Amino acid sequence: MNQQWLWAVSVSFAALVMTGCQERAAPQAEQAVTTKQEKAESIALIQAKVVPVKLSKPEACDADGCMQYDIQTVKTNLNWIDDYFIERIKKADPIAFSTAPNQKINTAEGANPNLSQSSTYVRFIGQQYDRATFAIQTYNYSSGAAHGMYHQEFVNFDLKNQKRLALQDIVVKGAEQQVLDALYDSNSLWLDQHSIEREKLKLSDNFYYGANGIVFVYPLYELASYAEGMTELTLPYVALTKLIKAEYLPSLPHYSTP
Structure with missing residues (x-):
């Protein structure tokens, strides 16, 4: 009888210990707060710096003259943003990335070779929670023109959905x-x-x-x-x-x- 009684007590005590160790379900309010915190933490705080872009042709020449390129982009902690700007730059100035050799400039007597300039700069403007703004600044000067032409395009990103707005x-x-x-x-x-x-x-x-x-x-x-x-x-x-x-x-x- 004593052994049966001791066995019953041991089983009851083990059941109580296991019950106490089970994790209780978090209240719905706590779960909601956790979900909001997780969403907030999933929005990256952007870190960005301006870096030069390596060009195959920093100076591209044909028979009429040359075009000098100066291209700088941003390096951030979000690869998809970096890729977006590099793709934009390559589409805008494909000659600067071409591996084809330059043509010889016409140096015949009376020829007046042109020297033009093209620059593109990308910079980080700021972030408002899940929206971030960058700017693409471009400047082009064609040889002989009265002045160059510049433009500034603002690019807004939805960081949550990883897309341009x-x-x-x-x-x-x-x-x-x-x-x-x-x-x-x-x-x-x-x-x-x-x-x-x-x-x-x-x-x-x-x-x-x-x-x-x-x-x-x-x-x-x-x-x-x-x-x-x-x-x-x-x-x-x-x-x-x-x-x-x-x-x-x-x-x-x-x-x-x-």
């Missing part, structure tokens, strides 16, 4: 005209000074997230003279709450009314 990706479907009207109204003084009527203004797909609103950028000569440079028109975030998809609007403070 076009304007059509962030605007609520069917709201393009409302965005355009709001943009004109917000910049009507400057547009009126430059004799730009409402019907002539178009939405630019070149944009970036500014401190107070989305900034639409226009090429040289489109809205103003060369001397005035590229035009930037800002549309305040407060005017975009129902026009831009919520996931692509920055978190804004809620001001209490007096």
Whole structure:
């Protein structure tokens, strides 16, 4: 009897120990917090530096002259972003990456060989949680021209979905005209000074997230003279709450009314 009693006690004690060791299911609230933290941690904090691009032809020549290339890109901690810019650069200036030998320059008497320049620089602008903005700056000077032509294109990335954001990706479907009207109204003084009527203004797909609103950028000569440079028109975030998809609007403070 004593042995049976001891055996029963031992089995009961072992069952209690095993029950106590089992992991309890986390409450739903705790699981929700963990999921949010995991999502936040999955968004990488971008680290970027500018690096030169190795070119097969830093100077490409034909019979008429030469084109000198200066190309720099960014090296980040996200390979897919680095690959995006390298592919863009190679498509824009394939000659700089060509392995074909240069042609001989025409040095005959009276010939005036041209020397032109082309530069491309990529730089990191900033990050707002799961959105990051970069800029591609280009400059081209053709020999004999009065001045060179420059351009700055802003590239916005959705880091969560690993894709570039076009304007059509962030605007609520069917709201393009409302965005355009709001943009004109917000910049009507400057547009009126430059004799730009409402019907002539178009939405630019070149944009970036500014401190107070989305900034639409226009090429040289489109809205103003060369001397005035590229035009930037800002549309305040407060005017975009129902026009831009919520996931692509920055978190804004809620001001209490007096």
